[in-house]
Amino acid sequence: MTNPIWTPSPERVAGSNMQRFLRAQAHRLEKPEYDALYRWSLDHNSEFWAAFWEFTGIRAMTPYRSVLTDPDRMPGARWFEGARLNYADNLLRPEHRGTALVFYSERGDRIEMSWDELRRDVAVLARALRSTGVGEGDRVAGLLPNRPEAVVAMLACASLGAVWSSCSPDFGAGAVLDRFGQIRPRVLFATDGYFYNGKTIDCRPTLARVAERIDSLEAVIVIGYVEPEPNLSAVPGARRYGDILAEGSGAEASGAEASGAEASGMRVAGAEASGMRVAGAEASGDRATRAHASGTEAFGTEAPGAKVPEYKALPFSQPLYIMYSSGTTGVPKCIVHGAGGTLIQHLKELQLHCDIKPGDAVFYFTTTGWMMWNWMVSALALGATLVLFDGSPFHPDPGVLWRIAERENLAVFGTSAKYLSALEKSGYRPAEHVRLARLASVLSTGSPLAPSSFDFVYKHIKDDLQLSSIAGGTDIIGCFISGNPMLPVYRGELQCSALGLAVDVFDDGGRPVRGQKGELVCTAPFPSMPVSFWNDSGDAMYRAAYFERFPGVWCHGDYVEMTPSGGFVFHGRSDAILNPGGVRIGTSEIYRIVENFEEIAEAIAVGQQWEGDVRVVLFVRLQPGHRLNDDLAERIRLAVRRDASPRHVPARTLETPDIPRTRSGKIVELAVRDVIHGREAVNADALANPEALEYFSNRAELAS
8 A cells, every 4th residue: 555645633633523423433333443433334324324413413393203214225215204304494503603605706706695694685585485486396496606696595495395406507598498497497596697717698698598498487586797787678577686685675685785796785895906805804814703723603693683584394305406417418317306315415524524614614616507516505504604606717817716715714625626637737836826724625526636636736735634536426416435534645546435325346247346446336325315306207217327237236337446545546437438358448547647748738538449349549638839749649658558558558649629528527428439430429518518529520530
């Protein structure tokens, strides 16, 4: 086993939430260490989840009768029967004081929202939704940027028992209709536009088309982002969000104008010379209202007369979210997630595996169309402050997110592996420009994090932090593999299996394997399994998606390897595995090598049917100022042969100006594989840049 790249200090381990939970369960464990805690969480699964419910203080109007019913049914097990609770009630706890949300736009605007303001706006908006007839089980959709209004609208729905579903506003009308058209929402929240990479994008044409095509809509509520009072004449039945809040708040709207952010009571800060707008003591990075060192709160008292939402008591399995599969292999599947399962899974990951404490400032670079938005929002239940951002992470320069990290004194910075790779190639080194005194964790997901990115984080961001490459997905709205503040970090590895999830690696015959690649599986039920797929008679699609490969076992579709440390190395999606000469190769094995070249921005590898076999074809997108020549192609081949194997060496290496990806940033090997074989890519509308597929069509180089 190699040496770790980072080891937590004894003080950090002792002060972690994971250690505190372990101490509380010490009488049940053979040894006071994580491996024993994890094994107990599997061998005594019901006892573990009950212990965590108590530890994290889940609020329920009615207690549960049993933790787990029918544990041998996979799927079909039932969790916490008898419990009645509300997801919004658990996030908007009355003891939370101070700042709940901070928002930055690409233009540098900064908006701050207190806990009292958040609870008040949720209460006002929930009453407005109730007055239109929205109630338990009704769908409400959001076509919104990562702004406070998205959080408010989702929590208002959850307080009523309605089901929330969101897309990022950069989705085209076709992609939105493929999703929302299936679930038939009664209400749609939307933005008039958004800003990206210095450009202003008007969403009203898309919104008008969506509103006309979804006949279930009874109300369209538009947030004025680009314009405080946008003209909505082209959108049937549209109303301004600010007007609805102002009407509901009446004279108690804190003297705010009845439009935009001011109507909600959010505080918009003044301009600063740096171009980022920061208010008062926040500019220095100080958080006078938080007692970080002791881990205690100093939030003050509830504002007199503050409005609070009313929370409907609902079953543990009450649908909360409808999420969507990528849609790259057909119309997106609508995945229904329950309120209780989402809540307890997220709290376990956020509190124990990510070590988030009250008052921590938590950031994730995400859109509302990626499950990491839903995951991040659950941190409100822990009394954390969410820092939201909308726009390009490289505009006006690569330091934009790191200046926010410094100003807001972030404890957790979450992002994608692709962002960290792009940041490294940009030449920007955060440690040279900003102070990150409170930063304790960097989280990465979306695709495997290359070993070189581990080096970059510890050398150029901060040398003492927990770098957690985490993995799970929309399917479980959480993580199978997670971080751990008690364990070391090994270069190129994900740290450990998440508590309470029976994670394993199977070979093609369904046998557990160690030290070799196989399928990531979970062999026992867990609370955040989907409640169902939408409009899936008899759960046929649900079972086919996860249980067809190994009956009674969840097969996740990732090609992985368990390491001697108990961590994991991810080799890519199973459906994108290359198979030259019958040898299975994960695409990430090639990307880790190729993307180390300074000339290469990113790459995509696919298998091409060739002379009765499969050959590896590599496409590379180069950094500005570079071209693919014979010398670079040969250096790539030699590096792949040296660091992987002769089977990994691409038969052809070709240049491409762009690579197709999903809207959450994942590259799409299947679409490219289809196109180079002359097949039409399924549901190209699901891609963020479908025009990129044109570069792979009818290429003469692929015929030789």
